[in-house]
Amino acid sequence: MAATNGSGGAQIVACDAGGTMTDVIVVDRDGSFAIGKAATTPGDQAAGFCEALDEALGTPGGSPASLAAIEACVYSGTSMLNALLTGTGRRVGVITRRGEEDIFLHQRSRQSWAGYGHADVLHHVAHHRPDPLVPRRLVKGVEGRIDMFGVEAIPLYEHDVRTAVAELLDDGVEAIAVCLMYSYMNPSHEQRVAEIAAEVIAEAGDPPVTLHLSHELAPIIREHGRLNTVVLHAAAAEPSRAQLLRIEAALHGRDYPHPLQVLLSHGGVADIRYQRLHESTFSGPIGGLLGARYLSSVTGVDNWVCADMGGTSFDVGLIMAGEPMIDREVTVTRRIFNLPTLVMDTVGAGMGMFVSVDPLTGRITLGPESAGADPGPVSYGRGNDTPTVMDCALICGLLNPRNYLGGKVVLDVDRALKALREQCADRLRIDAHDLAEGVLELVASSMREHIRTVLSTRGFSAADYDLLAYGGAGPLLMAAYTSGLPFRGVVTVPWAAGFSAFGAAAVDLSHRYQKSTGIIVPDGADDGWKAAMGTMVNAGWDELEARASEDLRAEGLSWDDATVVPIAYVRYGGQLEDLEVASPVRRIDSAADMDALTDAFEDLYRRIYAQVATHRQAGFQIFDLGLTVTIPKVKPHLVRRDVEGPAPPPEAVLGTRDVYHGGRRQPATIYDMDALRPGNRISGIAVVEAPATTMFVPPDHHVRVDEWSMLWLTAGDQT
Amino acid sequence: MSVSKDDLRDLYAGRLGWDKTKAIISGPKDDDRFETAVEVLQEQVSWPERILMPLREHLYVVESGGERVVKCDCGHEFGDWRRNWKLSALIIARDDEASLEEIYPGLRRPDPALCEVREFICPGCGSLLDVESVPVGCPIVFDALPDLDTFYAEWLGRPLQGVRRCEDLTHEITSRWGQAEL
Numbered sequence: 001m002a003a004t005n006g007s008g009g010a011q012i013v014a015c016d017a018g019g020t021m022t023d024v025i026v027v028d029r030d031g032s033f034a035i036g037k038a039a040t041t042p043g044d045q046a047a048g049f050c051e052a053l054d055e056a057l058g059t060p061g062g063s064p065a066s067l068a069a070i071e072a073c074v075y076s077g078t079s080m081l082n083a084l085l086t087g088t089g090r091r092v093g094v095i096t097r098r099g100e101e102d103i104f105l106h107q108r109s110r111q112s113w114a115g116y117g118h119a120d121v122l123h124h125v126a127h128h129r130p131d132p133l134v135p136r137r138l139v140k141g142v143e144g145r146i147d148m149f150g151v152e153a154i155p156l157y158e159h160d161v162r163t164a165v166a167e168l169l170d171d172g173v174e175a176i177a178v179c180l181m182y183s184y185m186n187p188s189h190e191q192r193v194a195e196i197a198a199e200v201i202a203e204a205g206d207p208p209v210t211l212h213l214s215h216e217l218a219p220i221i222r223e224h225g226r227l228n229t230v231v232l233h234a235a236a237a238e239p240s241r242a243q244l245l246r247i248e249a250a251l252h253g254r255d256y257p258h259p260l261q262v263l264l265s266h267g268g269v270a271d272i273r274y275q276r277l278h279e280s281t282f283s284g285p286i287g288g289l290l291g292a293r294y295l296s297s298v299t300g301v302d303n304w305v306c307a308d309m310g311g312t313s314f315d316v317g318l319i320m321a322g323e324p325m326i327d328r329e330v331t332v333t334r335r336i337f338n339l340p341t342l343v344m345d346t347v348g349a350g351m352g353m354f355v356s357v358d359p360l361t362g363r364i365t366l367g368p369e370s371a372g373a374d375p376g377p378v379s380y381g382r383g384n385d386t387p388t389v390m391d392c393a394l395i396c397g398l399l400n401p402r403n404y405l406g407g408k409v410v411l412d413v414d415r416a417l418k419a420l421r422e423q424c425a426d427r428l429r430i431d432a433h434d435l436a437e438g439v440l441e442l443v444a445s446s447m448r449e450h451i452r453t454v455l456s457t458r459g460f461s462a463a464d465y466d467l468l469a470y471g472g473a474g475p476l477l478m479a480a481y482t483s484g485l486p487f488r489g490v491v492t493v494p495w496a497a498g499f500s501a502f503g504a505a506a507v508d509l510s511h512r513y514q515k516s517t518g519i520i521v522p523d524g525a526d527d528g529w530k531a532a533m534g535t536m537v538n539a540g541w542d543e544l545e546a547r548a549s550e551d552l553r554a555e556g557l558s559w560d561d562a563t564v565v566p567i568a569y570v571r572y573g574g575q576l577e578d579l580e581v582a583s584p585v586r587r588i589d590s591a592a593d594m595d596a597l598t599d600a601f602e603d604l605y606r607r608i609y610a611q612v613a614t615h616r617q618a619g620f621q622i623f624d625l626g627l628t629v630t631i632p633k634v635k636p637h638l639v640r641r642d643v644e645g646p647a648p649p650p651e652a653v654l655g656t657r658d659v660y661h662g663g664r665r666q667p668a669t670i671y672d673m674d675a676l677r678p679g680n681r682i683s684g685i686a687v688v689e690a691p692a693t694t695m696f697v698p699p700d701h702h703v704r705v706d707e708w709s710m711l712w713l714t715a716g717d718q719t
Numbered sequence: 720m721s722v723s724k725d726d727l728r729d730l731y732a733g734r735l736g737w738d739k740t741k742a743i744i745s746g747p748k749d750d751d752r753f754e755t756a757v758e759v760l761q762e763q764v765s766w767p768e769r770i771l772m773p774l775r776e777h778l779y780v781v782e783s784g785g786e787r788v789v790k791c792d793c794g795h796e797f798g799d800w801r802r803n804w805k806l807s808a809l810i811i812a813r814d815d816e817a818s819l820e821e822i823y824p825g826l827r828r829p830d831p832a833l834c835e836v837r838e839f840i841c842p843g844c845g846s847l848l849d850v851e852s853v854p855v856g857c858p859i860v861f862d863a864l865p866d867l868d869t870f871y872a873e874w875l876g877r878p879l880q881g882v883r884r885c886e887d888l889t890h891e892i893t894s895r896w897g898q899a900e901l
C-alpha cells in the first residue's frame with residue numbers, strides 16, 4: 001500500500017517484524033515512502049520480510065525489483081525473544097558461583113509480579129515466579145570468589161570447573177553461559193573458567209559447544225539480570241543471527257550491496273554480525289521513539305509524548321529535549337534483563353481487547369485477553385465470537401468495512417453488532433450502539449489515565465509536551481484519549497501504521513557499552529582522592545573504548561568517523577537511583593575534571609528535580625560507566641512541502657458516512673488522507689482514511705495539515 | 720469466564736496448572752462458582768449432611784439434625800458454627816523453648832516470653848486443622864463467623880430454613896471455664 005509514491009527511487013528499507021505482522025517501510029530519496037505489510041513467518045523470516053518488501057515496492061507477485069540502489073536496510077523484530085520463550089533456542093548450561101545454583105528458582109522478588117497488572121501486583125496470592133530460564137540440573141556451581149573491589153577472596157577451584165563442564169557436556173548442552181560474582185570488577189575467574197572449559201571441550205572431541213561470559217556480554221552489577229542476559233544471548237542470539245543472515249542473503253540475491261543492520265533496544269543500529277546481538281531482542285516497540293526523535297531534529301519540536309496503540313497494548317514513551325529516556329534494566333515476558341533499553345510504559349489497552357460483562361458487578365470489562373490477528377475481531381468472521389474494541393469502532397461507523405487494511409479484509413458489521421448485543425448490551429439492557437460508543441470512551445479514558453500517570457509520576461506536565469499518536473489504531477482514538485490533557489499540540493502522521501519501522505530507518509549507526517564499577521567521592525574529598533578515583537573511571541572508559549573500536553573494526557567501520565561520548569551514572573551517596581551523565585570531559589585527569597563531571601550531574605539533577613533537592617553533602621557515587629559511539633548513517637529525507645490553501649482538493653473528499661457519536665447517528669465527511677495537501681484544514685465530524693490507519697475527528701475538532709504532511713488536531717475554536 | 724467443575728476439582732486437589740489457577744485468582748467470580756464449588760466438595764465427603772459453606776481445608780458448616788454445625792471431612796462435629804470450633808479441638812500449645820524448638824530449631828525459634836504457637840487437631844481424625852501464632856495470653860482467635868442467612872438470602876437469593884441470629888456464641892463455652900466440671 002503506497003502512502004505517497006515518489007519518483008526519487010527507493011533509498012532506505014526498514015522492517016518491524018512483530019509477533020503477527022511484519023511491516024516494511026521503503027523511504028525514497030525525495031522523502032516519500034511506502035508501507036508494506038505481510039504475516040510474520042517465524043520459521044523463515046525472510047519469506048514474510050520479502051513479501052512485505054515487495055508490497056511496499058509496489059511489485060507484489062511480479063518480478064522482484066532490484067535493490068542495488070538501496071543504501072541501508074534495518075531490521076527489528078521479536079524472533080530472538082520468541083526463540084527464548086518457546087524453548088526453540090539452544091540448550092544452555094550455566095556455570096555460576098557455588099551457593100548460587102538455585103538462582104533461577106529464587107530469582108528476584110520483583111520477578112514474581114513482573115508484567116502483572118496493578119490489581120495482581122497488589123494481591124500477593126497472584127504472585128508467581130516464572131518458570132526457570134534454565135532447568136536446575138543444568139546449573140553448576142564452582143567455588144571461588146572475587147570481592148566487590150575486584151580482589152580475589154577465594155581462589156577458583158579449577159577441579160570444580162572441570163567437573164561442571166564435563167557434566168554439562170554429558171547432558172548435551174549446546175552452549176555454556178558463565179556468570180560469576182563481581183566479574184565486571186575483575187574478570188580473571190570467568191576467563192579462567194573459559195580456558196578450562198575450552199580444554200574440557202577439546203578433550204571431549206570438540207562437540208559444537210559455545211562459551212558465553214558475563215563480563216563480555218553484560219558487565220553490569222546484579223547477578224540475576226546479568227545471568228538472564230547471558231542465557232538469552234547463549235540460547236537465542238546465534239539462531240537469530242542465522243535467520244538474519246538468511247534475510248541478508250535474500251537481499252543480496254537481489255543486488256542489495258550492503259550488510260543488513262539490526263535495531264538495538266537502546267536505539268542504536270549495528271551490523272547483524274555484531275557480537276552482542278541480544279541487544280536487539282527488545283527493539284520492537286522502541287522504533288516509534290526513534291522516529292519521534294528524528295521528527296524533533298527536523299521540526300524543532302523537542303518534547304514528545306509518543307503514544308503507540310496496537311492490537312494488545314498501548315505504549316507510551318517520552319522524548320525530552322530531543323532525546324528518549326533509557327533504562328539499564330528491562331522487564332520483558334516477566335523476566336528482568338540487564339539490557340539498556342529505551343523506556344516505554346505499557347498498559348493493556350489495544351484494539352483487539354475482548355469486551356465482556358463482569359458477571360458479579362455487571363460492569364463492562366475490557367481484556368485482559370486480546371483476539372490477536374488470527375482469528376481476530378468478530379467482524380473478521382474467522383471464528384472468534386467475543387466482541388473486541390475494534391468491533392465497537394466498526395459498529396460506531398468509525399472504520400470503513402470495505403477499506404480496512406487497504407481492503408485486504410472485508411469486515412462484517414452485522415456479525416459484530418449481533419455479538420455485542422447478545423453478549424453485552426442485552427445483559428446491561430442498553431442499546432448496542434450506545435454500548436459500543438461507551439466502550440471506546442472507556443478505552444480512551446484508560447489510555448488518558450496511562451499518559452497522565454507516565455507524566456505525573458515523573459513530575460512532568462502535559463503542557464510542556466506535544467503528543468504524537470501512531471500505531472495503526474492510534475489516530476482513531478487520539479481525539480478521545482488526549483481530551484482534557486493540556487498538550488501543546490496533538491499530531492499524527494500519514495504513515496502512523498508504519499511509524500515504528502520508520503523510526504528504525506531514522507537512526508544513526510551506534511553502539512552503547514556499559515560496565516559497572518565502584519567510585520566514591522565523599523563531600524570534601526581532597527584533590528588526591530578525586531584524581532585517584534578519576535584514574536579508576538578512566539580505566540573503565542579505556543576498556544569500553546577498546547571494545548568499541550574492536551567492534552567497529554569488525555564491522556569494517558573507521559574509529560575516526562565515530563563520535564565518542566563517555567558516560568557516568570552518578571548519584572548522591574546513599575541514593576538507590578542514579579542519572580546518566582554524558583561526561584563533559586573525555587578523561588578525568590585532575591580533580592578539576594572530576595568536579596566538572598559531578599557539576600554536570602548536579603546540573604542535570606537540578607533540571608529534573610529542583611534546586612532544593614541537591615545534596616552534595618552526601619558525596620557522589622558512580623557504580624556504572626558507559627560509552628556511546630555513533631557514526632552517521634543515511635536517514636529518511638523528510639520533505640517540507642509548500643503550504644496550499646485550507647480547502648482540501650476535491651479528490652480528497654470521498655463522501656459521507658453515518659457515524660454513531662454523542663448518542664446519535666451523525667453524517668461524517670470521509671476524507672482520503674493521502675490526498676490531503678499541506679495547508680488543508682478540515683473540521684469534524686469527519687473520518688480521515690488511509691490504507692492502514694483511520695483518523696476520527698469528532699465535532700468541534702479541527703485538523704490542519706502542516707508542511708511536513710503531519711496532521712495536527714485541535715479542539716474548540718482555535719484552528 | 721466460567722470455571723468448569725473439573726477445573727475446580729483439580730484446584731482443590733492441587734492439580735490445576737498455574738495458568739488456570741492464576742486466571743481464577745485474577746478473574747471475576749462466575750455467578751455459579753459457589754454452587755459448583757459446594758457440589759464438588761459435597762461429592763468428596765463421605766457423609767450425607769448438606770454443606771452450607773466450606774470454612775477451610777477439612778472443615779465445613781453443614782446442616783445436621785436441624786442445626787448448623789462445623790464438621791470435619793472425617794465426620795467429627797464441633798458443634799454450632801457460632802461457637803469457635805477451635806475451643807472444641809485438641810490443642811498443642813507450644814509455649815516453651817523445648818516445644819518451639821521442635822519446629823523452629825536454633826536461631827529460628829521465637830522467644831516464648833513473647834509468642835506462642837497453637838496447633839488445632841481434629842479429635843476424630845487427627846488432622847492438623849489450623850495453626851495460630853499469637854502473643855502470649857491472646858485469646859484463641861475466632862477466624863471467621865459467616866453470616867449464613869444474609870449470604871443465602873441476599874447473595875444467592877434462596878434463603879435458608881429457620882433464620883439464626885448471627886452472633887458469636889463462643890462465650891457459651893468460655894463462661895463454663897473455671898466451673899466445677901472443668
Ligand SMILES: [Zn+2]
Pocket residue numbers: 791792793794795841842843844845846
Ligand atoms: Zn477430622
